[in-house]
Amino acid sequence: MRMRRQATLYRDSAVESLTLAIEIFNRPSPIARDHAVPMLLGHAFEMLLKSVIYQKRGTVRDKGDELTHSLGRCIGIARDDLQVITNDERALLSALKQDRDCATHDSITMSEELLWVHMRSAITLFRRLLKDEFSETLTDLLPGRAIPVSTEPPQDLRTLVEEELAIVTAYLAPGKRRGPEARARLRPLLSLDGAATGRTDPPTEAEVNRAEKELRKGVEWSKILPGLATLNVAPVSPESDAQEVILRVGKSAEAIPVRKAKRDEEALAYRSMDPFEEYGGKLSEFGKKLGLTQQQGYALIDYLDIKEDDVAYFCRKTKNGNIVYQGLSARAYEVAKKALRDGLDVEKITLEYNESQRDKRKTTSAR
Template sequence: MRLRRESRILKEKALASLSNAVTAFNSPQASASRTTVSLMSTQHSFEMLLKGALVQLKVDVFDRDADMSFGFDKCVNLCKEKLGISEQEAGYLRMLAKLRDAEQHWYGVVSEGILYTCMRAAVTLFDELLMRAFGDPLAKHFPDRILPVSTHPPKHIQTLMDEEFTQVRELLQPGKRLGAEARGRIRTLLALQALEVDDLRISERDIDRVESGIKRGDKLATLIPNLATIGTEVTGEGINVTVHFTKHDGAPVRWAKEDEAAAAVKTEDPWKKYHWTKGRLAEKLNLSTGYAAALRWHLKIDEDDSCHIQRFHNRTQIDGYSDNALKKMRDAMKEPGFEVRKIYKEYRLRKKS
């Protein structure tokens, strides 16, 4: 396959970062930075791989307003459409990003078993995406001897989570004074939910709830019900083992009530996604509010759940619009023959009829 120049550079960066991740993981010396470097380099390797694949497909990966390339989540969503990334694959990438966030911006405590499973799954998925995007197997670049290795056979993720939960309970026993480590492990357990939950947000209040619940004697399935939906498929053995994270039916995602002790999943406030008002949307597109309303009507923006939501406050309707709405309207304005005045006249006639 003949690669575009930028795509080749991004692919090389992806392979280099994956090499750094595996090297850090396999380091024989215990290091406080081992988990951090492993997770940060792995997430970076996927971001470069996805962007390289999108560039090769001639997909624009730049936010022209912000004058910078798209973030990781945006690239994952684009690759679901353009590269055929499945929901399970996207879920693993989200989970990896959440584990990386904890390491980069605060701290998490990731057990050896969970770290190995995540790293082995990363190599498995990287190999598959590299082949899917570029027809290029990872074995062409990496000898087997440098792939993530462990002296312990891989365990099912449910077993690892149960072991981790037991460890947290032990750390929270009276007199242990190991609450900080326990909270780091709780943060990791909460981050694993990203496999199932898009736009996952982990707050200190969530960690407080889990910690309080564990001290009361509550079970993992009660405190973090969404973990019941996560599984792994492990095939092969030794250096030839492959790991896929999977999802299956389980407890539904729900909002936690203020007085609940359990830290059920909280997703991002939807109004953060639908942050454009009618006025700001019109201003961004350099349209009058009337012309913008006509264009929204023409494109059926208000009927599209990915573009528009509404709520009522004291009988007042409040509308919110997403970046998807902005993109659709902007793209329509760039089409040959676009005439907003003509659309506005049709809009006015429909309203009068």
């Protein structure tokens, strides 16, 4: 299939940002490397995923939205809808997104080995997507000599993490007063840890502080960062570049069981993404974005029990039970679209919904 013009522009922007990320990674000067590399890699993948999505869908906007998809939305579509990336690759991209956000809004520091792992795993995925989706070879778009190499590629991610945390622990030793440096090195580790369990937003300051507190106490790192304990560097195929890196989320003998924390449940370092980002869909605009009326949208929400699905619907209340915020996630739209494709009679359920609402108002006024 011939590439759409807009998809080509997105692809070209992706390659340009990847080239700059590689250039900054390879240069002798350490200035801005920890921040610029994740920021540029984040932009590279946002553009590449937009290229893939536009090629397949002809749009990179949800109906009713003025802005194109964010990186987080692109990752979700690529995995859940188009299935062009695996769960392991989603974890890698989620960690990269969090590192990009931390680099943009806070400070992060990575060892040379950890930064290299991020760089090379990103190149591995970028190369695969180019080949699988556009039948293009990365080395045809930029010189192979420019791709970062290491004299000793890390093979054991666990050892790498332990070395990073040894530095953090040394910074936190009594009398050192190097807490800011310790937190800067903790953030990318917390990002990778959270990505392994499904989180897509960067770690909060409270999470960083909790991790710091536990490390000061001498708690085993696999209990502080259980998601990291499930990650390993997977072997690549025989025909691949020997320096390619694939991160894989998998249970190891040392790994402790992990799960996504329930809403409002206390957890050390991971939670769902910011509800104002994940559940940004307004109930009043639900119908409009599906090509329906506002009332039909309300009827769909009621008929499909979307408010009972905490992955699709979020509601924040005061202690008195008053609603201060409610929103819908992408899942709500996916459930509704499937129901519509399956032939749901919208007119019928809307009539039933309107009748039930009238009955409720009558009952309330009779009290």
